[in-house]
Amino acid sequence: MSFLEVHALTKTFPDGTRAVRGIDLAAEEGEFIVLLGPSGCGKTTTLRMIAGLEAATSGRIVLGGRDVTSLRPSRRDVGFVFQFYALYPHMTVRDNIAFPLEAAGMSRRERAEVVDAVARGMGIGKLLGRYPRQLSGGDQQRVSLARAVVRKPGLYLMDERLGTLDSARRLELREFIRRRQQEMGVTTIYVTHDQEEAMSLADRIVVMCDGSICQQGPPMVIYGEPASLFVAEFVGSPGMNFIAGSIASDGARRCFAPDGSPARVPVEADSPAGPAMLGIRPEHVGIAADGPIAGRVVMDEYQGTSRCVHVDAGFPRNVVARLPAGHQCAIGSAVRLSLDSSRLRFFDSRMGQRL
Amino acid sequence: MTQEPFLSIRNLSKSYGAAAALRSVTLEVGPDELVVVLGPTGAGKTTLLRTIAGLEAPDEGSICMGGRDVTRSSPPERDVALVFQEFSLYPNWTVRANLEFPLRAPGRRLDRAAIGGRVSWAASILKIERLLDRKAQHLSGGEMQRVAIGRAIVRRPRIFLMDEPLTNLDAKLREALRVELACLRRELHAPMLYVTHDQVEALSMGDRVAVLSEGRILQTGSPAEIYTRPASPLVARQLGQPAINLLNVTRAGGWWRTAGGAAIAPADGQEGAEMILGVRPEDVSISGGDCPAVVRMVEETGPAKILLVDWAGCEVHIIAAAAAAVRPGDTIRPRVDASRVILWPADSLGS
Numbered sequence: 091m092s093f094l095e096v097h098a099l100t101k102t103f104p105d106g107t108r109a110v111r112g113i114d115l116a117a118e119e120g121e122f123i124v125l126l127g128p129s130g131c132g133k134t135t136t137l138r139m140i141a142g143l144e145a146a147t148s149g150r151i152v153l154g155g156r157d158v159t160s161l162r163p164s165r166r167d168v169g170f171v172f173q174f175y176a177l178y179p180h181m182t183v184r185d186n187i188a189f190p191l192e193a194a195g196m197s198r199r200e201r202a203e204v205v206d207a208v209a210r211g212m213g214i215g216k217l218l219g220r221y222p223r224q225l226s227g228g229d230q231q232r233v234s235l236a237r238a239v240v241r242k243p244g245l246y247l248m249d250e251r252l253g254t255l256d257s258a259r260r261l262e263l264r265e266f267i268r269r270r271q272q273e274m275g276v277t278t279i280y281v282t283h284d285q286e287e288a289m290s291l292a293d294r295i296v297v298m299c300d301g302s303i304c305q306q307g308p309p310m311v312i313y314g315e316p317a318s319l320f321v322a323e324f325v326g327s328p329g330m331n332f333i334a335g336s337i338a339s340d341g342a343r344r345c346f347a348p349d350g351s352p353a354r355v356p357v358e359a360d361s362p363a364g365p366a367m368l369g370i371r372p373e374h375v376g377i378a379a380d381g382p383i384a385g386r387v388v389m390d391e392y393q394g395t396s397r398c399v400h401v402d403a404g405f406p407r408n409v410v411a412r413l414p415a416g417h418q419c420a421i422g423s424a425v426r427l428s429l430d431s432s433r434l435r436f437f438d439s440r441m442g443q444r445l
Numbered sequence: 446m447t448q449e450p451f452l453s454i455r456n457l458s459k460s461y462g463a464a465a466a467l468r469s470v471t472l473e474v475g476p477d478e479l480v481v482v483l484g485p486t487g488a489g490k491t492t493l494l495r496t497i498a499g500l501e502a503p504d505e506g507s508i509c510m511g512g513r514d515v516t517r518s519s520p521p522e523r524d525v526a527l528v529f530q531e532f533s534l535y536p537n538w539t540v541r542a543n544l545e546f547p548l549r550a551p552g553r554r555l556d557r558a559a560i561g562g563r564v565s566w567a568a569s570i571l572k573i574e575r576l577l578d579r580k581a582q583h584l585s586g587g588e589m590q591r592v593a594i595g596r597a598i599v600r601r602p603r604i605f606l607m608d609e610p611l612t613n614l615d616a617k618l619r620e621a622l623r624v625e626l627a628c629l630r631r632e633l634h635a636p637m638l639y640v641t642h643d644q645v646e647a648l649s650m651g652d653r654v655a656v657l658s659e660g661r662i663l664q665t666g667s668p669a670e671i672y673t674r675p676a677s678p679l680v681a682r683q684l685g686q687p688a689i690n691l692l693n694v695t696r697a698g699g700w701w702r703t704a705g706g707a708a709i710a711p712a713d714g715q716e717g718a719e720m721i722l723g724v725r726p727e728d729v730s731i732s733g734g735d736c737p738a739v740v741r742m743v744e745e746t747g748p749a750k751i752l753l754v755d756w757a758g759c760e761v762h763i764i765a766a767a768a769a770a771v772r773p774g775d776t777i778r779p780r781v782d783a784s785r786v787i788l789w790p791a792d793s794l795g796s
Contacts, residue, residue: 391624
């Protein structure tokens with residue numbers, strides 16, 4: 091039995107909106123699970139049902155072997171880290187952070203030690219004597235996060251906590267959350283729309299869309315072997331490139347022919363013949379004089395560690411290649427693209443699932 | 446910049462009581478240039494835009510547009526368009542009415558046909574034609590921000606001022622709109638000043654980037670210049686994900702060494718000299734060096750792996766290939782690409 095088990099969970103709101111449409115989910119003790127999906131996919135509603143802030147329409151939630159489906163939030167032993175977590179204005183930062191420990195009956199000395207350790211880890215050690223109104227917005231968020239992770243509940247629930255922070259700060263905090271979670275071994279469910287955050291934090295990513303789970307697995311499996319066009323597009327920044335066409339034999343070789351294009355892309359011999367959507371990650375597209383696809387550079391996004399070059403090859407969507415930062419391409423220049431044949435992924439062009 | 450700048454700001458300062466929001470900011474934007482001002486929350490980015498728009502009066506300094514001093518001109522005289530991170534639309538109005546609104550302002554005197562033409566033009570550039578008769582409140586976040594940008598471009602202002610327009614959007618939409626904005630900008634051929642805290646936006650969109658910190662511009666240059674030759678550790682830290690590694694090093698036996706003794710890069714100069722050495726995570730490889738390091742964390746990003754290693758007492762980030770077989774607890778021997786190392790005087794950490 092897993093530490094957290096969610097069975098056939100659904101939520102239908104009074105206006106008829108089916109936010110969650112029967113999901114099954116299990117988390118092992120100490121596992122870090124990220125629910126990833128666009129706005130409105132049902133990830134936050136799922137989290138709120140696990141927290142007890144939203145009643146399930148049907149289904150069961152079992153936590154540590156105990157059915158908690160109808161228990162109040164306070165009886166579930168979960169720690170919330172939600173987006174707008176207010177601080178007590180009349181208490182110092184130290185007292186705010188220590189509050190959950192005090193409520194749990196921890197001694198003054200122990201409290202001080204735990205608060206010091208957490209505050210140091212988050213770079214707010216110097217702020218402990220201040221009041222919330224004396225802090226910047228970013229520091230207030232860090233204090234509220236510190237308060238949320240100071241206690242060791244059975245389960246942490248986190249909701250896009252980092253979304254409104256500066257990007258540099260977000261990165262620091264991400265590392266802190268991961269370390270803290272590993273040290274304490276607390277099972278965590280984290281909700282985000284940011285695939286990069288999901289990739290870096292998760293032991294397992296659960297991709298959601300329209301109230302259902304479309305794929306779950308370790309980050310590199312989700313990234314490398316997406317089960318559908320939706321997952322392939324949503325995960326990765328930028329997402330996977332897609333080219334519509336068909337696979338056929340061209341003499342002795344197996345080739346992919348993009349619709350309406352004379353280009354022929356060699357593919358592996360066991361690829362199934364017929365219409366298909368070809369998918370390939372930007373880092374597996376190269377620029378080579380003998381590449382099979384001809385196009386014109388329409389945009390060049392420098393990103394420091396690399397650059398993304400957008401090429402119009404006459405397909406409905408531009409093809410993006412991730413190249414070394416030093417590889418400059420003038421806008422408007424003609425280029426030929428090569429695709430790493432071992433990295434091609436094929437999808438059903440109508441239904442979107444992996445072939 | 447070969448052409449005469451359209452916008453030219455000289456020594457602009459602004460304080461609110463004792464708090465200095467802008468400290469002698471000097472900045473130019475060419476007639477067809479996109480300049481990104483990059484800085485964290487509270488750096489003074491919004492104050493800078495509001496001052497240029499004429500919504501705040503500077504304490505000192507001057508603002509010129511198109512060769513004319515506008516420091517004391519009213520906002521309408523300046524004819525700038527501001528786009529904010531909040532999608533400021535009238536929720537009960539249709540998209541069309543929202544787009545027409547700035548054109549109906551008193552003093553514009555555009556006839557019906559001209560207004561219709563401008564709205565169609567803006568809608569087609571932003572691909573929102575099919576939304577024209579929908580009410581703003583029924584739009585998604587991405588659609589709302591497109592309409593808000595549309596409302597700025599219909600006026601054909603002399604300059605666009607953008608205040609983190611993508612911040613409130615989902616990560617995926619942000620990425621898509623970033624590309625759209627970059628394309629749009631090439632069609633408009635208008636000067637644009639774009640402020641953000643997002644270094645990816647700054648590097649990928651800007652013709653030039655100005656790094657702002659505590660009201661002061663620390664460095665201005667092309668994205669690649671700022672990224673590869675940052676003027677100070679403070680600038681270096683604003684760009685790059687994960688952040689640049691900054692190590693206190695001392696010259697010993699012809700090498701820059703950390704306090705723990707790890708030899709980082711060959712050194713010339715005086716024995717015993719102390720410096721701050723900066724090296725980007727992608728310029729450290731996971732093998733080929735002498736001094737061992739222990740891997741603490743491994744993060745997947747998809748195209749690559751980010752490692753956090755303990756290297757002779759220093760925490761160092763390394764970007765490794767996605768296929769690299771490295772796990773927490775492994776011992777590796779990192780090697781720094783000496784040609785990519787940046788050195789600053791030992792006392793420059795806070796600057």
